[in-house]
Amino acid sequence: MAGISIQNVYKNYGALNVLKEFSLEIADGEFVVLVGPSGCGKSTMLKILAGLEPASGGKILIGDTDVTDLAPGDRDIAMVFQNYALYPHLTVGQNIGFGLKMRGTPKAEIDKRVREVAKILAVDHLLDRRPKALSGGQRQRVALGRAIVREPRAFLMDEPLSNLDAKLRVHTRAEISALHKRIGVTTVYVTHDQIEAMTMADRVVIMRDGVIQQIADPDTLFARPANLFVAGFIGSPGMNFLRARVEGGRLTLFGQTFDAPAGRGDGEVIVGIRPEHLALGQGNVTFTVKPTLVESLGSEKYVYFEPGEHAHSAASRDEERGKGLIARIAHAGPIREGEELLLSFDPSEIHLFDAKTERAMN
């Protein structure tokens, strides 16, 4: 096992700069998730880390070894691919043992370790089958087995759950987390799914257009997003954004004026309110809305409403929401569309972003 140091790595395809000065220190045994929308450079970074793509510049160390120019096989890493990439002409046992065979491990040792790993992943009864005779979940386990059998210094995982159905994904997600806790190998995991990132990671790296937006643990990301993009990316449903002005240290929202969070100068801001921070009934700042749509999920309701003439919504991650806002109300009674409803929020829970730079102000 070893830590990973990525120092100022960048990648150009001709004039196109897909990865910009990426630097990250990953501690030994840490589980780091790279997350971001499609095309943000997360998979490119993982491939550079694996040695499957050359970096245009920068340096990568695994432990104390500079691996920047080493071939993938010489980096002592293992990788789980999005599509599993099992060798279709080999049996499950041969697939798992392939890496050991390539490293000249004696056959008896390969057999022993393959059986051990297969037992851990509950695929020991499938060792003689070929990949085409396996279910999606079983293939996923074999791909994991192929990675862990070598006891590498680091695991790289490229969206390994994206091809599983929703139920199996949740199950396998928990299994991978448990496996990481058990074997404690440094892991870099790439996903576009913020829920995977938040549930699995020790630290999350949020990327956009080849640039790191924020590196933090999941709770910090949620509570103190560095900018509008992170605030909108993390959380489901996404954060509500409203344009507003701070004047004389006071902020006006939904027709209500209240003290802006401390230290804010006057000017235009974007206010972020998480849907779960909007409560039903009276509170510190209370306002009336007419729900345009109510979705019930059983234990909670998503209440959609227009911001009203006193507030103008800003960017939102959930583009399908249009300009509407959303409140996530737990254990609510009946709520009817078109009927007036009292909502409230605590000003200490709102987020302020600079309207020009979109950086967090509090």
Added chain:
Amino acid sequence: MERTRFQSFALYAGLAVVCGILLFPIYWLFVTALSTLAEIRQLPPSFWPAEPQWSTFTKVASERPILLWLWNSTLAAIGSVGLSMVVSVFAGYSLSRFSLRGGRSLGLFILTAKMLPATLLVIPLFGIFRSIGLLGSLWSLVLAHATLIIPFTTWMLKGYFDTIPRELEQAAMVDGCSPLGAMFRVVLPVATPGLAATALYAFVLSWADYAYARTFLTNAQGSWTANLGITTMKGEYVTDWNEISAAAVFIALPILLIYLFLERYLVGGLTAGAEK
């Protein structure tokens, strides 16, 4: 969606017609080989001889050097298939996997070479082989066939390699293979159906050649291939069509056997299970 009885009937009837059209020449070849000369010439023709002349086959086998011709054809085909496959595996793989500068133009250039008729190359090749002393040698045929086959097989294999996910090689490289090792240990075994189909196609191209053999080997009887040899069975005044047909059956047999042998490799779907 389940087929209705009429749709099934139409489907099988259509297949039967297509098979009939494709198989009739082979059937007619066989019937001609088993018929007497009188039966061959009679009108209307008979669709099955009154007394099948099996002796025609033994006569051809004993009186003509058919085995030598077949052996020469086999050597030429194996040589040209071997040479073509080695070149086109690497060429097809490179075209499939690497974005080379001018790679696309190179690929199209190979494609253009495919369009040249074999007869166009006969004269320049004749000149080259005469100057390097290969006329009359089976090597001339191997090289000439390779020039015909390689453009075809390169594009066939490129197409097949395109269907193999790159992640397989990447996984192999992470597992410790060199790029070449990943190709030999993972890509080529997975590409077996494509390789088999391409090799069979190449074999048939070489086996079926007449123009090159006629041009390069006419004066070397010991090197005659089956197609060249069979044309010498046509007499100036009398032609024993039954004997020629029997010889043609002998020539067709190896292709049939090779097809039967390779058939299991020709079935696609080996990559099933590699991915989701």
